[in-house]
Amino acid sequence: MRKKFTKKVKARLPWLEHVSESPAIGELIPISHENLKLRAGKNLCLLCRGSKLLCGRPTCPILMKAKVFSEKLNLLESERIEGSSPPAVFVGRIGYPYVRAGPLIPQELGDTSLYDRPEAWFGMSLESILEFRLGLVRGTFPVDVRRPEKAGRLMEGTLEMALSEISVDSETKFKKKPKKIFLLDDEIQPMGPLAPLEDMKIYSIRSDSRMEKAFEDTDLKAQTAVVELYRNGVEVSRIQRAFSVGAFGLKTQRRLVPTRWSITAVDDILGVWLRERYVKDKPFLDEYRVYLLEAYGNKWALIMIPGPWRYESIEAWYPGTTWNPDGESIAFIADYEEHWGRKGYASMGGCYYAARLAVLEKLNEEGRQATVLVLREIHRDSLLPLGVWLVRESVRAALKRRPEKFQDLKDALRLVSSFLNIPLKYWRGISVTLRDISRRQHLEPYLS
Structure with a gap:
């Protein structure tokens, strides 16, 4: 029987609903034990990913371990910094709607745009990405998300930074020296030391028209x-x-x-x-396609199947990886949508939507629709969470490659099976898409 991962969210953010046709958009909110119901066995880490503290601990022990990288970084010895924001900003979620927000600034002047441009990161080494991401100092100030203007000049400067199309030179004064706190998360890009912001002067602003x-x-x-x-x-x-x-x-x-x-x-x-x-209204793809990619400790297999739009994403986390640290077996998590979309927020979080966007970009580029299955293996050499950007850019990179083409699904799956480490039978046992196709093919002789 397919393992089910379910969650129910009572609290909502109704003001977010006007930005998206998806009703799931209102469910993007920190989840407490009181308003969460799930059946996840020993795989709480897989559902939580450090954001909901389902284990009951005050902080995520997995992300704490990742902070060993901080030993390699030089800390600021002053309450002042001069640097060029890429530009980059951060808005926290703890205490919502009263959060902390502010700019991200490195100890470097000049063009630092690469520091906050995930579209350019794929293919870089993990060390390179961490080196400049963890070098960004987070200057924060308190703000009510509903009335940001009350935060005054600091909020105005942060907003101007966010709209700039070039790196923004700045002089920043903190209330105290930055703390040795580094943010490593599976949803957002890594970020460096943290300090409360007292004052900020910005120069060289050039807003994108x-x-x-x-x-x-x-x-x-x-x-x-x-x-x-x-x-x-x-x-x-x-x-x-x-x-x-x-x-x-x-x-x-x-x-x-x-x-x-x-x-x-x-x-x-x-x-x-x-x-x-x-x-959704485009002609069906007229062939089976397989796109393969291996990068950053991940193996990707994307299967495009002739037929109406349908999408499924399955992740397999090996024991000892970030979100399956103590498991004795591989942990799977999956989500899918039918032709008309989905109503609820995907349990696997931002990875689902990031991969879906990349897939839809490719189909739009070719003027076709298809049933798409995204399979991802996360191996032990996937060392640290880098953010959802890695999913989006990995799928984009895979879809830029020349696909293997087939006229039969069995041949396509045979190639996938030879590439992935996990036997095909386990993917079949989880995939709603493959199960439905198998059932349909089994019934076709009788229907005809």
């Missing part, structure tokens, strides 16, 4: 702004950054959105738009 137009239009819904910026060539990560500081939406509905939630919200908005507007 496309962003500025969306920001100034207070009659434009946030969802429409996200789509228009994407259509005009603005990178997804830049849209997510501006979305998090409440730069889009109707005047009375603008809010800060915690970085974790803004990443998934934008991926979902764009995915739904591509699916409904450009993919």
Whole structure:
């Protein structure tokens, strides 16, 4: 029997619902033990991923272990820093709606855009990514997400940074020396030391005219702004950054959105738009395709099957990996949607929406629709959580490769089986898509 991972969320964020057609958007909220019901056996880590503390501990022991990397970094010895923000900003979620937000600034002047541009990271070494990400100092100040203007000049400066198209020179004064606290998370990019912000002066601002137009239009819904910026060539990560500081939406509905939630919200908005507007009414793919990729301790197998749009993503976490640290067996988690989409928030979190966006981009590019199955193995050499960007960019990279093409699903699955370490029978046992196709093929002789 297929293992089920279920959750029920009572608390909602109704103000988020205007930005997406997906009703799941209102469920992006920290979950407590009181409003969560699930059946997950020993795989709490897989569902939690350090965000919900389902184990009952005050902090995530897995993410604490990852902080050993902090030993390699030089800490600031002063309450002042001069540096060029990539630009990059961060909005926290702890204590929502009263959170801490602020800019991310390295101890370096000049063009630092690469520090916060996930679209350019794929293919870089893990050490390189961590080196510049953990070198970003998080300056934070308290803010009410519903009334960000009350945070004054610090919020104004953070907003200006988020809209800039070039690195922003700054002089920053902290209330005390940055703490040796580093953020390593499966949803967002790694971030470096933390310090409460006292004052900030910024220079060399050059706002992106496309962003500025969306920001100034207070009659434009946030969802429409996200789509228009994407259509005009603005990178997804830049849209997510501006979305998090409440730069889009109707005047009375603008809010800060915690970085974790803004990443998934934008991926979902764009995915739904591509699916409904450009993919679902296109001709079926006329062949079976397999795309394979191995990178960062992950193995990816993407299978495109002729037929109506349908999407399923399955992850297999090996024992000793980030979200299956103490397991004795491989832990699977899966989510899928039918042709009409899905109603609830995917239990596997932002990875589901990030991979779906990359898949829909490819189908839109080719003017086709297909049933798509994304299989991912996470092996022990996948050392640290790097963020959802890794999923989006890995799937994009896989889909840029030349696929293997087949006229029969069995041949396609035979190739997948030879590439992945886990025997095909286990994937079959979990996949709703493969089970339904098998059932349909079994019934076809009788129906004809």
